[in-house]
Amino acid sequence: MILLTSHILVVLGVVMGGFAMLIVLQQRRSPQSAAAWVMFILLVPYVASLVFFAFGFRKHSARFPPIHFSQIRAVAFDPQPVAKILQAFGMPPASQDNHLSLHFMPAEARDALFRIIAQAQTRLDITLYLLDDDASGHEFVEALIERAQAGVAVRLILDRLGSLRRPKAALERLRAAGAELRYYSPFLHRLGSGHLNLRNHRKLIIADLACVWAGGRNIGNAYLAEAQDWIDLSFSLQGPAVQTYIDLFAADWDVIGSASGTLIAPDAAAGTVIAQLVPSGPDTPEDPLHDALVSAIHRAERSIWLTTPYFLPTEPLLQALGTAARRGVDVRIMLPQTSNQWVADLARGAFLRDLDEDGCLVLRLQKGMLHAKTGMIDDLAWVGSANFDVRSMLLNFESALMLYDTDSVAVLRAWFSSLEPLCAQGVVKPSPPRRFVEGLFRLGAPIL
CATH class of the missing domain: 1.10.10 (Arc Repressor Mutant, subunit A)
Incomplete structure (x- = not known):
């Protein structure tokens, strides 16, 4: 036997x-x-x-059909090469006449967040990775309850893993007020569906199909309270690019509920921002964000500046950055001295040492947590939810707003420069045991 x-x-x-x-x-x-x-x-x-x-599943097309993108007005002139590459991957074109307000400080982000909620008259469509059970999280849910009671249609998607510590009682009252609440990738799914590994890391709030609050911030004290040592980046957006956010939310909602249909954003904005939203994840057949960034880094002529809380690049991204530095491009990588994920800190060491030897400048923020996910390559920039790591580039549901106008890129560069005095330069020489452990974690980085 x-x-x-x-x-x-x-x-x-x-x-x-x-x-x-x-x-x-x-x-x-x-x-x-x-x-x-x-x-x-x-x-x-x-x-x-x-x-x-x-x-282990990465693309699961049977479960996550491709996003259906609506037609939007493209720029009236020849766009940058990256914009063309993204269109070749099936992404919506870059659009002009957008209005963008970047939130560098928590107070700016908080004011913009509650203003967009308070001004909503017909609908609020929201996707969040994390909603904390703290003062900011409760205040956010209370604001949604007030709008739902006023007759505003509120639809909220929370990632099941990210929302483990959610304000449960407040969310039940939100449901009682008439809002719809759904969870992305619940834990109870058949083995092999890939749900446990495919997290929805997007953060977006759409009010009345006209205004978006999005970026890298979740909802909680760490992201919205001034007293926290947490540096992050979010923004408010109006204009043609809002339509892609509407399409993105519709795709997320349809996967976990009944079909909602594609709605059209009102054509109202008079800004000067040229923007192109790039979703990535299992609902995009290929890897447009990752591959476009690899191409942009290889094309860079002057500078590549990145901020990310976690740095575990794919091999093509790592090689592109190292090659750019060796051919004289100003490559700077800013990240926290110590992040809130010790596994990511161990895994990043070997990558950073390689790039340091290639001539990249590693900038380690000495105080607090740098959670902002952005980058500037010559005359383009991006800001969004995607970290510069394997998971964000190839696994998670993410979004990044590409910016092609001079003013937006200049503002982000000035913000980056303002943080440089708070950073130590270069990499820390590890002890032999740590170097060995970092090497092991580097081997496992592709499956982290």
């Missing part, structure tokens, strides 16, 4: 491992990611196979 049981377990392990490796090799992955998964499965097939079927 024991012999038969052992035989069955061996056969089961071989079948599960073989099936998992077959799927890995058929998926659109980097060679490093595929190799990491195959090695993991070969070394510990029973554990690795279960982990893969729960977490």
